[in-house]
Amino acid sequence: MSTYEREYQFAKNHPEQFWAAKAEQLDWFQKPETILSRDENQIERWFPDGIMNTSWLALDYHCQQGRGERTALIYDSPATGARKQWCYRELRDDVAKVAGMLAARGVTQGDRVVIYMPMIPEAVMAMLACARLGAIHSVVFGGFAPNELAVRIEDAEPKVLITASCGIEFSKVIPYKPMVDKAIMDSRWKPEHVIVVQRPESPALLNKERDADWQVLFEGALPHECVPVRATDPLYILYTSGTTGKPKGVVRDNGGHAVAMKYSMSAIYHMPQDGVFWAASDVGWVVGHSYIVYGPLIHGCTTILYEGKPVRTPDPGAFWRVCDEYQVDVLFSAPTAFRAIKKEDPQGEFIRRYSLERLQAIFMAGERLDPPTLEWVQSHTHKPVIDHWWQTETGWAISGNPLGIEPMPVKPGSSTKATPGYVVEILDEQGQHQPCCQQGYVALKRPLPPGCLPTVWRNHDRFESGYLSQFPGYYVSGDGGYIDEDGYLFIMGRIDDVINVAGHRLSTGEMEEVVGSHPAVAECAVVGIHDELKGQLPLGLVVLKNGTKMDIHQLESELIGQVREQIGAIACFHHAVVVERLPKTRSGKILRRVIRQIADGENYTVPSTIDDPASLSELENTLHHQKSG
Numbered sequence: 001m002s003t004y005e006r007e008y009q010f011a012k013n014h015p016e017q018f019w020a021a022k023a024e025q026l027d028w029f030q031k032p033e034t035i036l037s038r039d040e041n042q043i044e045r046w047f048p049d050g051i052m053n054t055s056w057l058a059l060d061y062h063c064q065q066g067r068g069e070r071t072a073l074i075y076d077s078p079a080t081g082a083r084k085q086w087c088y089r090e091l092r093d094d095v096a097k098v099a100g101m102l103a104a105r106g107v108t109q110g111d112r113v114v115i116y117m118p119m120i121p122e123a124v125m126a127m128l129a130c131a132r133l134g135a136i137h138s139v140v141f142g143g144f145a146p147n148e149l150a151v152r153i154e155d156a157e158p159k160v161l162i163t164a165s166c167g168i169e170f171s172k173v174i175p176y177k178p179m180v181d182k183a184i185m186d187s188r189w190k191p192e193h194v195i196v197v198q199r200p201e202s203p204a205l206l207n208k209e210r211d212a213d214w215q216v217l218f219e220g221a222l223p224h225e226c227v228p229v230r231a232t233d234p235l236y237i238l239y240t241s242g243t244t245g246k247p248k249g250v251v252r253d254n255g256g257h258a259v260a261m262k263y264s265m266s267a268i269y270h271m272p273q274d275g276v277f278w279a280a281s282d283v284g285w286v287v288g289h290s291y292i293v294y295g296p297l298i299h300g301c302t303t304i305l306y307e308g309k310p311v312r313t314p315d316p317g318a319f320w321r322v323c324d325e326y327q328v329d330v331l332f333s334a335p336t337a338f339r340a341i342k343k344e345d346p347q348g349e350f351i352r353r354y355s356l357e358r359l360q361a362i363f364m365a366g367e368r369l370d371p372p373t374l375e376w377v378q379s380h381t382h383k384p385v386i387d388h389w390w391q392t393e394t395g396w397a398i399s400g401n402p403l404g405i406e407p408m409p410v411k412p413g414s415s416t417k418a419t420p421g422y423v424v425e426i427l428d429e430q431g432q433h434q435p436c437c438q439q440g441y442v443a444l445k446r447p448l449p450p451g452c453l454p455t456v457w458r459n460h461d462r463f464e465s466g467y468l469s470q471f472p473g474y475y476v477s478g479d480g481g482y483i484d485e486d487g488y489l490f491i492m493g494r495i496d497d498v499i500n501v502a503g504h505r506l507s508t509g510e511m512e513e514v515v516g517s518h519p520a521v522a523e524c525a526v527v528g529i530h531d532e533l534k535g536q537l538p539l540g541l542v543v544l545k546n547g548t549k550m551d552i553h554q555l556e557s558e559l560i561g562q563v564r565e566q567i568g569a570i571a572c573f574h575h576a577v578v579v580e581r582l583p584k585t586r587s588g589k590i591l592r593r594v595i596r597q598i599a600d601g602e603n604y605t606v607p608s609t610i611d612d613p614a615s616l617s618e619l620e621n622t623l624h625h626q627k628s629g
């Protein structure tokens with residue numbers, strides 16, 4: 001049996017023993033005696049009687065162990081030209097003061113704090129400060145519009161909201177504060193306090209009653225100690241797109257998460273404790289939570305916070321420059337970032353300008369790593385390039401090539417095998433196992449390993465109905481795929497109405513709600529169509545209300561504006577096409593999959609349930625004309 005196989009089987013057959021041993025590697029205030037139990041909802045919970053603090057594990061513990069002078073955080077911002085570093089001691093001290101300033105604003109254990117910030121060090125400090133207090137942070141990605149922020153504020157009911165005066169995208173300065181003001185105005189829930197990091201590029205006007213300047217509070221703040229919390233207490237809520245307009249608040253607990261982070265850093269990424277880990281993502285996404293902030297710091301590594309892009313900040317050598325300058329051991333980003341680099345530097349000339357001697361591996365996730373991108377990155381960097389598959393819900397990789405256990409040969413298009421702790425199975429509609437190489441629902445056998453969500457924030461029914469009830473004993477991932485004869489997993493894409501744009505997960509259902517609310521639109525469908533750079537882009541098909549006389553270009557620009565305003569620029573909704581009707585089943589269900597296949601010029605089979613097959617050829621003609629026009 002291979003080393004991987006042994007570890008996988010042990011975790012599968014003796015999960016409690018396996019995870020109890022992994023938990024031993026953390027510095028608990030009170031070690032858990034119970035490893036796995038069930039909560040009042042009959043959901044498996046890890047380490048229920050363990051007492052700990054995530055900020056302690058990420059900062060104080062390392063200082064206590066004499067590693068206080070090691071670099072914890074490197075901030076590199078081509079967006080502003082700023083660079084700064086914190087050692088563990090300095091970061092602990094700053095985080096303790098931020099915790100103190102939140103405590104002075106009344107934040108205590110279990111309170112929520114919404115963080116809507118660009119990629120600046122204060123965002124990392126704010127997250128760790130919440131963890132220190134046992135408060136629950138909810139970071140909202142800066143590319144979301146006020147409406148999205150408002151929805152999250154209403155659901156999380158934060159006592160405090162932390163923001164910055166602006167973000168910087170390429171050279172564009174984006175004021176955040178007006179978006180925060182609008183979100184709070186539109187939200188039924190009002191945070192008591194708003195704390196603003198003032199950036200010189202565009203300082204914000206502060207509302208004296210409610211807002212405060214981060215720097216002023218920070219200077220007057222007293223450091224706050226780590227508050228002991230139960231392993232099962234929530235560390236954060238992170239909202240992610242579901243199939244409806246309302247995002248789901250994925251809840252992450254403290255203890256299971258810390259154990260999973262620690263294990264993944266060595267088993268998956270094979271990171272030495274004194275290594276430099278760089279997740280080129282954003283703290284607004286789960287990758288940023290797990291591998292910019294918590295994973296590397298809990299492991300004692302140096303982490304990099306990069307406020308820039310893979311290209312044009314200032315050139316396609318940006319990633320390689322950072323890897324060289326900070327001696328990065330492991331780089332992690334989304335395939336779309338490398339497609340952007342490849343587009344601007346097809347021959348890899350910028351790669352050769354830098355030394356990648358220290359770089360051990362490049363990991364990718366967020367979307368399927370397409371074989372041409374895999375091949376290009378491999379051949380130009382001569383490094384192992386690893387696809388690994390995970391979701392906001394799990395918080396860490398479900399499958400991958402665990403370099404720290406046993407590297408396995410890479411198969412293009414596959415995210416290799418299940419990470420020990422996960423049991424991945426392919427099921428058909430009836431919940432029966434699919435034979436080898438047959439596509440089906442990718443499901444995870446319960447119990448899910450530590451770190452995975454135990455519920456949806458204040459909506460446990462949604463957790464049950466969205467993930468658990470379809471196949472008893474399993475969690476459904478929402479992805480389709482198959483396992484081949486060697487046990488390799490191939491994720492083929494979502495089987496629901498979620499699309500993936502530049503590694504960002506978005507709901508077409510939500511876009512449909514926005515497009516459908518336009519007064520001229522009778523009905524609509526939004527599908528994700530193939531895009532060379534971003535993987536997918538949304539395309540809206542709209543049927544006009546009878547008698548509507550409106551210039552279609554005007555309509556398209558209004559719809560684009562509406563999606564941008566209500567969901568955000570990040571939705572990348574740039575195309576809407578007027579059609580006579582939408583292909584539907586006899587029961588009235590829109591055939592989104594076929595629409596997508598037609599839009600992508602793929603072969604498709606006419607579903608037997610179709611109401612009128614002629615609707616498909618009509619659609620083909622319309623889209624064909626649109627393309628050639």
Ligand code: COA
Nearest residue numbers: 142143167169281287310334336337340366502503569570
């Ligand atoms: N705050 C405000 N606006 C933001 C934002 C943020 N944090 N992030 C993105 N936006 C805006 C962009 O400015 C852009 O606006 P525009 O339509 O006015 O130009 C829009 O949202 C779309 O952004 P994006 O899809 O990122 O496209 P881009 O052209 O700006 O950049 C890439 C393309 C490929 C370079 C970029 O998507 C990238 O670096 N991707 C890496 C993937 C990644 O980090 N994934 C996270 C999961 S690992």
Ligand code: AMP
Nearest residue numbers: 365366367368388389390391392491505
């Ligand atoms: P998010 O929750 O934003 O991380 O998005 C999770 C979704 O992104 C998954 O359900 C998949 O659809 C997709 N995804 C993430 N990583 C991969 C991968 N390595 N291969 C294929 N799809 C992926």
